[in-house]
Amino acid sequence: MAKRNTEVTEPARKPSRIQVENRKRILxxxxxxxxKHGFRGTTLDQIASACGMHKPNLIYYYESKEAIHVDLLNTLMTEWLSPLNALDPDGDPMEEMLRYIRRKMEMSRLYPRESRLFANEIVQGAPRMLPHLEATLKPLFDQQCGIVNTWMHAGKLATMHPAHLIFSIWAVTQHYADFDAQISVLLPGDDKRARGAEQFVEEMFRKLLSP
Structure with missing residues (x-):
């Protein structure tokens, strides 16, 4: 008669409120x-000092600088892809595209640090994000390009390469985050600059996309 396994596996403990808060401070x-400094220009000692922790305390939560970086990038990817994921194939094509562009402009305005973090990773060849790009971004990108292509073939949007259209939207909208230091010198005045940028970018793509 086979011996029954009576060992009980304890459920994983939920992190305490202090642990959750400390992780947020670190991130x-x-x-x-x-x-500001990129992955290579940042050290664990700098992160520990910036969040008011001793280095051994920080390592209790994250064993390495890379672990912190990967956690940030994974969180960022979920947020960054949400506007693209929200494209509704049954919605009005022009309004769906303009809503996507507005959201990308809003994210560049509200989350410039996250945009620069992502840009720095990609410029370095995506050493820590490549599997995520292949497993998550590529299928979503192909799916949404298919939706845009269907709208174009139906005559609801001007015909062009859907992938290069999305690349162009990324390039234009994220420029306002990644090159904010340059823009703030050339066009001073935060509120006015933001409104002008959003109006200009929306009108530019409206003209481009009109059949």
């Missing part, structure tokens, strides 16, 4: 440093 400090 916030790391985001600020990574967005």
């Amino acid at each position: 916030e400090a790391a985001l600020e440093l990574f967005s």
Whole structure:
């Protein structure tokens, strides 16, 4: 008669409120440093100092600088892809595209550090994000390009290469985050600059997309 396994596996403990808050402090400090200095230019000592922790305490939560960076990038990818994921194949094509562009402009305005973090990773060849890009971004990108292509073939949007259209939207909208230091010198005045940029970009793509 086979012996029954009576061992009980204890459920994983949920992190305490303090643990959750400390992780948030670490990620916030790391985001600020990574967005300014890049992955290579940031150290664990700098992150520990910025979040008010001793280095051994920080390592209790994250064993390495890379682990912090990957956690930030994974969180960012979920947020960054949400506007593209929200394209509704049954919606009005022009309004769906303009809503996507507005959301991308809003994200560049509200999350410039996250945009620079992502851009720095891609410029370096995506050493920590490549599997995520292949497994998550590629299928979504192909699916949404198919939706845009269907709208174009139906005569509801001007005909062009859907992938290059999305690349262009990314390039234009994220420019306002990644090159904010340059823009703030050339066009001073935050509120006025933001409104002007959003109106210009929306009108430019409306003209481009009109059949």
